[in-house]
Amino acid sequence: MDTETSTLAFRTAINEIKHTCPGISSIFILNENKQVITQDQNTTQEFIDCTADSLTALMNASSIAGGIESLTCSGTSQKINLTRYENNYFVTVASNETDEKALSTLARVMVPSMLKLAQEVATSRKDTIVVTPKPKAPTHVPAPTRIKSPTAEVPVPEFVVENVSGISIISSSADTIYVDRALIGQWKEIYGDRLIEDATVEDVTTGKRLRCKFQPIKNEKLDGQNVVLVPNRMQKKLEIKKGATVRIRPVIEHGGKNDE
Amino acid sequence: MSKHATSTTELKSAFTMQPSGLANAEETRVFKKLKLRLSDIRKNNKLMGFTLKNSTQALADVDKPEELTELALLSNQIFCTSAKLLNACNQAAMKSAILEGSKMRILCLSVSGNQLTMFMEKTVNTDRILEKLVEADI
Numbered sequence: 001m002d003t004e005t006s007t008l009a010f011r012t013a014i015n016e017i018k019h020t021c022p023g024i025s026s027i028f029i030l031n032e033n034k035q036v037i038t039q040d041q042n043t044t045q046e047f048i049d050c051t052a053d054s055l056t057a058l059m060n061a062s063s064i065a066g067g068i069e070s071l072t073c074s075g076t077s078q079k080i081n082l083t084r085y086e087n088n089y090f091v092t093v094a095s096n097e098t099d100e101k102a103l104s105t106l107a108r109v110m111v112p113s114m115l116k117l118a119q120e121v122a123t124s125r126k127d128t129i130v131v132t133p134k135p136k137a138p139t140h141v142p143a144p145t146r147i148k149s150p151t152a153e154v155p156v157p158e159f160v161v162e163n164v165s166g167i168s169i170i171s172s173s174a175d176t177i178y179v180d181r182a183l184i185g186q187w188k189e190i191y192g193d194r195l196i197e198d199a200t201v202e203d204v205t206t207g208k209r210l211r212c213k214f215q216p217i218k219n220e221k222l223d224g225q226n227v228v229l230v231p232n233r234m235q236k237k238l239e240i241k242k243g244a245t246v247r248i249r250p251v252i253e254h255g256g257k258n259d260e
Numbered sequence: 261m262s263k264h265a266t267s268t269t270e271l272k273s274a275f276t277m278q279p280s281g282l283a284n285a286e287e288t289r290v291f292k293k294l295k296l297r298l299s300d301i302r303k304n305n306k307l308m309g310f311t312l313k314n315s316t317q318a319l320a321d322v323d324k325p326e327e328l329t330e331l332a333l334l335s336n337q338i339f340c341t342s343a344k345l346l347n348a349c350n351q352a353a354m355k356s357a358i359l360e361g362s363k364m365r366i367l368c369l370s371v372s373g374n375q376l377t378m379f380m381e382k383t384v385n386t387d388r389i390l391e392k393l394v395e396a397d398i
Contacts, residue, residue, distance in 0.1 A: 025349075026349075046348070047348050047349070050344060050345065050348045051345060051348075053344075054341040054344050054345055055341075057337060057340070057341060058337050058338065058341045058359075061330075061333055061334045061337040062334055062337075062359065062361055064327060064330040064331060064334055064361075064363075065334060065359060065360075065361030065362075065363055065364050065366060065379075066361035066362030066363030066364065067361050067362060068359065068360075068361060069360040069361055069362060070358075070359070070360045071338075071341070071342075071357065071358070071359045071360075072357065072358045073341075073342035073345055073346055073354060073356075073357045074354070074355045074356045074357070075346040075349065075351025075352070075353065075354055075355060076351055076352055076353055076355065077351065078346070078349050078351055080342075080345050080346065080349060093349055
């Protein structure tokens with residue numbers, strides 16, 4: 001699995017965990033070389049370096065205990081948890097009030113699941129690349145042979161609806177949604193050179209769908225927070241409101257036909 | 261040495277003693293209470309051993325005395341690592357730390373200047389051990 005896919009998987013996992021456990025103040029993942037794979041916005045480089053140094057020292061001393069599977073340090077108001085998954089170390093800093101069991105369960109389920117999904121995506125992508133004829137010129141229409149649609153195997157991420165606000169409300173059109181840059185990156189990763197101009201928004205509860213344009217989120221604070229900015233008009237059409245959960249799919253052009 | 265025979269050992273080589281000579285009265289009082297309670301906990305809770313130290317005294321009781329130095333060093337490293345990490349998060353003091361390895365679980369507690377480390381099988385319920393320590397009315 002390539003690093004980008006793995007990083008995206010981990011990033012999605014940490015965002016989900018942070019949403020579910022609001023008591024978390026910092027969250028990041030270190031690889032076996034103690035380099036950071038992904039981190040949230042609150043995590044400082046200083047703390048990452050401190051953790052990496054401490055981890056190295058502790059690993060040297062912990063062989064008698066069979067290495068480190070997890071470490072939880074509790075202070076006066078916060079606790080730090082470090083858990084190993086395969087060769088990666090998942091680190092959280094949370095308030096003492098945070099439900100430790102919930103956090104531990106989430107981390108133990110979410111991180112390996114995301115990693116597994118990402119591995120499957122990477123595998124299916126490899127399979128697809130084998131059967132996909134590569135276009136020779138930009139104007140070339142892909143061969144009529146229907147390739148195996150990657151969307152059938154690609155997990156469709158879910159996002160929480162946010163209202164379009166700030167500068168976007170002035171500059172955006174009523175049929176444009178704003179999505180995570182990471183999601184657009186993931187689509188490029190999966191679909192390569194194939195043209196993606198539109199996306200569909202699907203309400204998870206009702207299954208109602210709407211095709212629209214998309215752009216990356218411009219507000220840095222919202223990017224990576226697992227939200228999608230949906231204009232009011234589209235929210236009305238879909239009969240959803242801020243806080244609703246939706247699925248976003250790319251619309252892949254297939255020689256004039258659309259494959260969602 | 262029998263498996264559960266308590267051996268009080270001066271761990272001068274493994275523990276780093278603080279230069280200040282005398283422990284304060286509270287530290288000593290808690291040390292004595294913990295010492296009494298720990299032998300009882302060790303008998304009834306499948307502990308593989310424990311170490312207890314403060315600025316002037318150290319006590320250890322482990323199943324395999326030949327592993328004592330390594331265990332003491334690990335205990336010391338857990339306390340150092342926890343203090344360093346918590347300090348980086350603006351936490352003034354460490355209350356507890358739990359390290360899980362593939363072979364054992366290690367519970368470290370900081371109680372009134374005393375550093376207590378308990379080595380146990382992974383199946384042991386740490387909450388129950390903590391309850392027993394709390395019962396000691398430290």
